Amino acid sequence: MSVEPGGILPSQKARVVDSLQRLLGRDHVLYQPEDLMLYEYDGLSTHGTPDAVVFPLSTEDVVEIVRLAARERIPIVARGAGTGLSGGAVAAVGGIVVGFSRMNKILAIDLENQRARVQPGVVNADLSLAVAAEGYYYAPDPSSQKACTLGGNVAENSGGPHTLAYGVTTNHVLGLEVVLPDASVVHTGGSCWDRPGYDLTGLMVGSEGTLGIVTEITVRLCRKPEMVQTLLAVFDSVADATRTVAAITARGITPSALEMMDGFTLRAVEEATHAGYPMDSAAVLLIEVEGIEEAATEDAAQIEAVCGENLAREVRRARTSAERELLWRGRKNAFGALGRISPSYYVQDGVIPRTRLPEMMEFIASMESKYGLRIGNIFHAGDGNLHPLLMYDSRNPEQSRRVVQAAGEIITRCVELGGSITGEHGVGLEKNELMPVLFSENDLAMMRTIKSVFNPDGMLNPGKVLPTGKMCGELRVSAGAGGPGDERR
Amino acid sequence: MTNAAEVWLAGLASTMGGQQVTAEPSTCAALATGGIAPHCVAYPTTPESVAAALRFASESGLAVIPCRNATKLPIGNPPRRYDIALSVKELNQVWRYEPNDLTVSVEPGMKLGDFQHFLARHQLWIPLDPPGGDRASLGGIVAANASGPYRARYGAPRDMVLGLSIATTEGKIIKTGGRVVKNVAGYDLTKLFVGSFGTLGVIVDINLKLFPAPACRSTWAFHAAALNGTQMFRRKLLRSPLNPLRAVLMDEGGRRLAGAPWSQGSDTFDIWIEFGGSERVIRRSIAAAIELARSVGLEPREIADDEARPGWQRITECNPPPNASGSHEVLLKAALPIDGVEEFLAHARSETGRARVPLACFAQLGTGIVRVFLLPEPPFENLFTLVERLRGAVVGKGGSLVVERWPIEMGPGVDSWGPMGDDFRVMRELKNVWDPHGALSPGRYVGGL
Structure with missing residues (x-):
């Protein structure tokens, strides 16, 4: 029986802080309230105050921290850059937050074998940058890639716009070094494919720091394509845009990215980034195809034709890499751009089969009128991964409550259409009580069993992923001050 | 057949609701592995009857090996026990086929060749070319995470399986993952089952991602x-x-x-x-x-x-070559660093040359996976040492070497899987949790699991 642990007892704190300081040095242990405040949040607004935040430099440091925490029965929460959107890095019940900002070295790059070995604190984009000159990159590209860390990506199994063709984090991670809650170190997978035995690497990726603490990651590097064609298709109706998505797939084309933004969102983005998006359109698709020159140009031509058949008003092609960059900058900064026009917003993350996009858009529109809310839509349309952004003012508790209700209905609808409650943001603190919407009691019992094998006392990242039973089928986001996605964070 | 076996056979048949269970000797012999044939072959027709059979076996202390066309049966160590061959032959339907979503649900007994034929109507396919080819069942391919040279471009079953339904030794059916191409809800139990060689549960349904076929x-x-x-x-x-x-x-x-x-x-x-x-x-x-x-x-x-x-x-x-001269055949799968295949080939050729064992090699470019056929003639005295030496060379490079076929006439083989790492204790615990009575393929998998 696992116990839901609490944080540090007041009588323990001085002793624990002292031990941590002796282990890591005074500069690498935070424990004063004003320092801890910075680590109360991640990209979700629900907060939790840790008792201490520590910054190890090595796997050995992590082992010692885990050993200390186990002895003192204190929960541990691993944290990368804190950009996660489901509360995965929040110390829900206090305890020690292990920050990986000092474990940020690229340990080895081996291009002939298409591999890199990194520490978990390496920033996603920095890895691609390190191998760019040689024509390689690391494929998963979450929108926060300039800040988020690979350790956090592994914990959340992060995606990104280009995962449509290349897969999410789990498809690019081959091996891990992991510190388990009993302070033992295990190595899963390796740098070669197909190591015999259960795929513990695959199980660990996406486990949100509840099964172990990852201290080293071996990833696959991909070769940059010869040519990339970026297209912007402009539509006068949302329905035409969503129909185009399925039509592209039906034509046998797999774009490397297929993103959609509705008119409301793209106007906010255009005002913020001047990416050249048409201010008067109802929706745009941002589509990318790549490969050898012949493949990219053929696919681009076919996509132009499909867009035309589905009543696109205009299809533009980026002519230079600068134009391409600009189109993507708009997309990747979209969340921030919406922050300019609404005091708060709440980003949802749901998945549906891509052919159900047209009816899902109608449903989301009906939620706008039912709850009197403005909802911006920005999707990884190609893989049916929706990110509706619900605009509100977190100072208004009534509005906050309506946002949570509308978001809950949207997520439930995703599941009804054969989809999932999260495509890439993770379950974390936000959706663990929603897990029974997707999984049966038998399914969840198996997940609990898995957790009990790795984390029998529940000391690693307590209160995440699995339902606690304290709430029933609800999203957990703070209403009121500092509400969901509050931009003041 | 002993009285005890007759009693449990009757019990199994009634548990499975009168579905076919046969103890016919030639049928059993065809599904032998490691020189051991099962006492019976069961052909469940529903996922529920798979679950019921597993629960019955687990509670009765019987050992089950899931199978279909026996293309994967030679892989792994001889079973410690082997009572029931659980054939998923009758579970072979495609359902929830959504060509425009590029997704499908398919039962494990569907053969790869039939499945490709089905998908071809919409110019779709599943880019897998595993050993066993068209005869291999999708359940076996997923259970073995089996792939061939398409791997470098398209990935392995691990990358294509969106979700599974699994019959467990508790007699339950659990669902992992989902039906959509992107999903991070909960632990990724799908990964645990893909490549677990039927040692944790039996796959009764597979949700797959599909691909447009090349023109x-x-x-x-x-x-x-x-x-x-x-x-x-x-x-x-x-x-x-x-x-x-x-x-x-x-x-x-x-x-x-x-x-x-x-x-x-x-x-x-x-x-x-x-x-x-x-x-x-x-x-x-x-x-x-x-x-x-x-x-x-x-x-x-x-x-x-x-x-x-x-x-x-x-x-x-990777079918056994035509056996003209009384030679036998060992099949090895080496997983190496991508850049290490030529060095390994040179090493394998020199080792086999010294041992006077003919060989044939197929090395995938871009994955580092090499399949090596050894074609020795009796007596097979140095073979054990030869395989261990080849394994040593691969493991020394950070890779692994799996013995995928070792004819029983050649005597006891080397361990099929090779040395395990420091994560093996976790694997053992997982196995104990899912299969506490050792009902599923006991002794066949890594480290004797």
Whole structure:
């Protein structure tokens, strides 16, 4: 029986802080309230105050921290850059937050074998940058890639716009070094494919720091394509845009990215980034195809034709890499751009089969009128991964409550259409009580069993992923001050 | 048959609701592994009856090996016990097929060849060319995470399975993952089952991602006088923007198995590359590959379609070669660093040369996976040492070597899987949790699990 642990007892704190300081040095242990405040949040607004935040430099440091925490029965929460959107890095019940900002070295790059070995604190984009000159990159590209860390990506199994063709984090991670809650170190997978035995690497990726603490990651590097064609298709109706998505797939084309933004969102983005998006359109698709020159140009031509058949008003092609960059900058900064026009917003993350996009858009529109809310839509349309952004003012508790209700209905609808409650943001603190919407009691019992094998006392990242039973089928986001996605964070 | 066996056989038949259970000796013998045949073969027709059979077996202390066409049965150590062969032959339906979503649900007994045929109606396919070929069942392919040379471009079953339904030894059916191409809800139990060789549960339903089939294909062979030529070519190819459907390096033994006898020279090598896409894409790819090949002294040759198709089949299916001279065959799968295949081939050739054991090699370019056939003749005295030496070379490079076939006439083989790492204790705990009574393929998997 696992116990839901609490944080540090007041009588323990001085002793624990002292031990941590002796282990890591005074500069690498935070424990004063004003320092801890910075680590109360991640990209979700629900907060939790840790008792201490520590910054190890090595796997050995992590082992010692885990050993200390186990002895003192204190929960541990691993944290990368804190950009996660489901509360995965929040110390829900206090305890020690292990920050990986000092474990940020690229340990080895081996291009002939298409591999890199990194520490978990390496920033996603920095890895691609390190191998760019040689024509390689690391494929998963979450929108926060300039800040988020690979350790956090592994914990959340992060995606990104280009995962449509290349897969999410789990498809690019081959091996891990992991510190388990009993302070033992295990190595899963390796740098070669197909190591015999259960795929513990695959199980660990996406486990949100509840099964172990990852201290080293071996990833696959991909070769940059010869040519990339970026297209912007402009539509006068949302329905035409969503129909185009399925039509592209039906034509046998797999774009490397297929993103959609509705008119409301793209106007906010255009005002913020001047990416050249048409201010008067109802929706745009941002589509990318790549490969050898012949493949990219053929696919681009076919996509132009499909867009035309589905009543696109205009299809533009980026002519230079600068134009391409600009189109993507708009997309990747979209969340921030919406922050300019609404005091708060709440980003949802749901998945549906891509052919159900047209009816899902109608449903989301009906939620706008039912709850009197403005909802911006920005999707990884190609893989049916929706990110509706619900605009509100977190100072208004009534509005906050309506946002949570509308978001809950949207997520439930995703599941009804054969989809999932999260495509890439993770379950974390936000959706663990929603897990029974997707999984049966038998399914969840198996997940609990898995957790009990790795984390029998529940000391690693307590209160995440699995339902606690304290709430029933609800999203957990703070209403009121500092509400969901509050931009003041 | 003992009285005890008769009693549990009757119990199994009634548990499964009168579905077919046979103890007919030749049927059982056909599903033997490691020299051990089961007492009976059960053919459940529903996922529920699979679950009921597993629960019955687990509670009765019986051992079950899930199977279909027996293409994976030779892989793994001899079972400690083997009472029931659980054939998923009757579970072979496709359902929830959504061509525009590129997703499908399919039962585990569906054969790969039939499935590809089904998908071809919509110009779709599942890009897998595993050992066993068209005869391999999807359940077996997923349970073994089996792949072939398409792996470098498209990935393995691990990358294509969106979700599974699993019958457990508790008699339950659990669901992992989902039906959509992107999903991070909860622990990724799907990964745990893919490649677990039927030791944790029995797959009763598979949700798969589908792919558009290439419009055209073309195969070329590139002939090299030595391995340093193939290495230079491989490095250039992998650094180039070319993205062929598959590429395999073979020695003269491999060439013979593939039925490609035109290349000459016993110490020479061929690389087969299949290009796919539109005609224009293929034309450009071939021109670029020829240029790369000539720059390092390789000689290109087009393989006609009617030769390419059966050639690739023989390369990928890994069927036992025709047994003309009383020789036997061991099949090894080495997983190496991508850049280590030529060195391994040279090493394998010198080791087998010393032991006077003929061999045939197929090395995938871009994954580092090499399949090695050893074709020894009796007596098989040095074989054990030979395989251990080859394994030592692979493990020394950070890879693994799996014995995928070791004929029982050759006596006890080496451990099929090789040494385990420091994460093995976690694997053992997981096995204990899912299969506490050791009902599923006991002793067959890594470390004796």
